[in-house]
Amino acid sequence: MTIQTQPPSALAEELKAHTGRFTDKAFDWNAFPSNAGFPELERAQMRYIGAGGSPKVGDTTTMQPDNFTVSLIYKEPGKYAACHSHEIEESFLIIDGTLVVGWEKDGEVVEVNLGPKDMILNAREIGHGFRVDGVEPVMMSISVDVGKPLPPVYHYHPKEHAPELARSFGAAPGKTLPFDPRGEHPLQQLMAQYVVRHHEQPVIWEDAGFTRKVYVGEGGIQHDTCRKEMWGVPSRVGVTAFTRPVEDAFLVLEGSLIVGWEENGETVEVELGPRDLVKTPAGRKHWFRNDSAAPATVWTVIGQADDDGVRYVAA
Ligand SMILES: [Fe+2]
Secondary structure, X not given: OOOOOOOXXXXXXXHHHOEEOOOOOOOEOOOOHHHOOOHHHOOEEEEEEOOOOOOOOOXXXXXXXXXXXXXXXXXXXXXXXXXXXXXXXEEEEEEEOOEEEEEEEOOEEEEEEEOOOOEEEEOOOOEEEEEOOOOOOEEEEEEEOOOOOOOOEEEEOOOOOOHHHHHOOOOOOOOEEEOOOOOOOHHHHHHHOOEEOHHHOOOEEOOOOOEEXXXXXXXXXXXXXXXXXXXXXXXXXXXXXXXXXXXXXXXXXXXXEEEEEEEOOEEEEEEEOOOOEEEEOOOOEEEEEOOOOOOEEEEEEEOOOOOOOOOOOEO
């Protein structure tokens, strides 16, 4: 007797190609050539969509970006990233640990300490660096709001500046200010517009039975590139199929989530666990559902700033 096995459909293959599994991927300790030779700058990158700030754009294990990139960054206590800037916005969402992020202007630096589920959107052309002052390593998700960013411009790299100055992102002693939304310094006021504390964002209960906290978009940081939201999907909650004019990505942080696609009457689904991601292309009918007992926490990135008209309906 021969066992007949159906080859996976084209749609199933496409969903598989748009799924980034944490366990299938590897951290790259050589993603940033400008860090070579500086152990204090060491960090590892896991690329899901695009190369992010790394020049490794030819990585075939990475999904092609449209409007944004998604990667994970891992950094150990005592390490830092030298102050640099980009032509486009870049967000840091903390997953584990605490991260100090500094913004520099004219030799003055404002530093903010971010914890799990906090986010900063690094503004265009603003010098920024980060440092792990805490006792545990930091895991964060970085999204650059353009598919193929230009290389970063370094402002205070240790190859050109004294180690202490590079570690403080360019602030001489006494030139570092704390993050303070009510502070009078223009850099404090600017940074306050770009930091999202998870506990400060209002919870939006959708009629479909799940929660959203808007980080970037209406109700969060207003911006002209991508929307970013933290979703809470209770056990046994799901929505009917919806489509967007742009791509979106679901990165599961906690729990598990089923993501489904439909095309020409055929449906396929995949279950995601922590640090698994699905990128759904523009125009594809898709949905999500939590079949497990525990709630799911999902980081969602949507490739446009404007309201796309999607209304979530309980399945
Ligand atoms: Fe950056």
